[in-house]
Amino acid sequence: MKQFEPKIIAFVCNWCTYAGADLAGTSRLKYAPNVRIVRFPCTGRIDYQLILKAFENGADGIIVSGCHPNDCHYTSGNFYARRRWIVFKSLIDFMGFDNRRMYFSWISAAEGAKFASFINEVTDSIRKLGPYTDYSNLRKIGVGSIGEEL
Amino acid sequence: MTVLARVSELLDSQQINLFIGYTQKGSICPLFLKESDQVDKLIFNEDCLQNLVPYLNKHEVQSFGKIGIFCTFSALRSLLQLKSEKRFSNLSIIPFLVISDDEFVEFGSYEEIESYIEKNFKKGDDNVQEMIDKINLMSTEEKWEFWTNELTGCIKCYACRSACPMCYCDKCSVEINNPQWVPTASHSQGNLEWHVMRAMHLAGRCVNCNECFRACPMDIPLNLLTSKINADMEVAFGQIPGTKLKLDYAMSCYKFDDKDNFIR
Numbered sequence: 001m002k003q004f005e006p007k008i009i010a011f012v013c014n015w016c017t018y019a020g021a022d023l024a025g026t027s028r029l030k031y032a033p034n035v036r037i038v039r040f041p042c043t044g045r046i047d048y049q050l051i052l053k054a055f056e057n058g059a060d061g062i063i064v065s066g067c068h069p070n071d072c073h074y075t076s077g078n079f080y081a082r083r084r085w086i087v088f089k090s091l092i093d094f095m096g097f098d099n100r101r102m103y104f105s106w107i108s109a110a111e112g113a114k115f116a117s118f119i120n121e122v123t124d125s126i127r128k129l130g131p132y133t134d135y136s137n138l139r140k141i142g143v144g145s146i147g148e149e150l
Numbered sequence: 151m152t153v154l155a156r157v158s159e160l161l162d163s164q165q166i167n168l169f170i171g172y173t174q175k176g177s178i179c180p181l182f183l184k185e186s187d188q189v190d191k192l193i194f195n196e197d198c199l200q201n202l203v204p205y206l207n208k209h210e211v212q213s214f215g216k217i218g219i220f221c222t223f224s225a226l227r228s229l230l231q232l233k234s235e236k237r238f239s240n241l242s243i244i245p246f247l248v249i250s251d252d253e254f255v256e257f258g259s260y261e262e263i264e265s266y267i268e269k270n271f272k273k274g275d276d277n278v279q280e281m282i283d284k285i286n287l288m289s290t291e292e293k294w295e296f297w298t299n300e301l302t303g304c305i306k307c308y309a310c311r312s313a314c315p316m317c318y319c320d321k322c323s324v325e326i327n328n329p330q331w332v333p334t335a336s337h338s339q340g341n342l343e344w345h346v347m348r349a350m351h352l353a354g355r356c357v358n359c360n361e362c363f364r365a366c367p368m369d370i371p372l373n374l375l376t377s378k379i380n381a382d383m384e385v386a387f388g389q390i391p392g393t394k395l396k397l398d399y400a401m402s403c404y405k406f407d408d409k410d411n412f413i414r
Contacts, residue, residue, distance in 0.1 A: 079404035096293025105414040
């Protein structure tokens with residue numbers, strides 16, 4: 001049987017984690033190809049609705065990553081983001097979203113190796129969890145034959 | 151002096167142009183008084199739970215300029231929270247907290263409201279807390295099942311939004327269709343997104359008046375979401391909305407040592 005390959009969406013900031021991913025590439029580090037990177041100006045720009053949209057459109061896991069605290073290109077964007085994630089995480093935990101599929105990290109432009117190993121680790125653990133069906137099953141409620149095609 | 155006499159005095163002397171209170175027409179409903187002749191229709195008893203403060207956000211009500219209003223304790227908190235969000239700058243509001251017919255508190259300034267709330271502060275509803283504790287003990291799958299079951303009933307009437315004193319945007323995100331963040335149909339998936347969004351927008355602002363729950367025609371306990379976030383935010387950031395006249399919105403400020411043990 002073919003091994004399950006999870007779809008993982010990574011929301012990363014332009015200045016640190018995206019550059020870190022770039023470094024991983026130029027250093028010829030190998031990491032799992034399951035991750036789709038979406039580049040944002042700053043973690044402060046990453047809306048929680050985007051995460052819900054990612055799950056709605058079939059993501060099995062998501063990663064949010066940006067500059068370490070005090071390293072933000074815009075001075076404080078990641079501090080605002082951190083507060084937002086604290087609140088958002090408490091809400092989705094309370095609502096029963098599968099919190100094992102959401103990863104938050106700080107990865108700087110110099111941490112290409114951390115980026116590669118982090119992606120591998122996340123991919124492995126989500127592969128073990130299997131496809132995320134909670135959210136996509138909701139879509140099928142009351143839809144009937146159209147839902148089955150989705 | 152009874153509260154009714156005081157209201158008619160204020161209306162007659164034009165210190166207020168509008169009074170918002172409760173009346174009984176079969177059930178308890180809000181009453182808007184422009185003249186003092188109908189003052190005897192006003193009632194206040196333990197069934198008068200509705201938070202009337204959301205009306206103050208309406209442009210047509212604001213056009214009266216000087217307004218008196220009956221407030222419950224949580225309505226006072228919402229008034230204070232709205233003021234801390236710099237609302238009502240061109241509005242003079244006289245809130246009344248009625249205890250009995252002869253006993254009432256009339257607030258002359260927001261500072262008075264602030265000190266009254268500080269003196270009489272009580273934690274939210276015990277039933278709500280009990281329910282939150284119960285859900286906290288559930289496993290992730292049980293929580294998911296509980297919430298998807300509850301939210302499947304949502305008919306997207308947005309009564310929760312209309313009844314909420316803190317939902318005052320002229321244009322709400324759910325009415326924006328490019329991009330369409332929240333699907334308009336009343337379907338499980340979009341319902342979930344709407345309630346996540348509502349709770350996130352009220353994070354650190356909800357005053358636990360439970361008006362959303364009372365307004366909900368489907369009896370969805372959506373006040374649990376905002377109450378839960380609020381309780382967590384109180385622990386994490388040490389702020390209680392609706393208790394201070396000068397309160398920074400918790401989501402638009404930060405501390406260097408905010409707890410980030412879940413971030414790798």
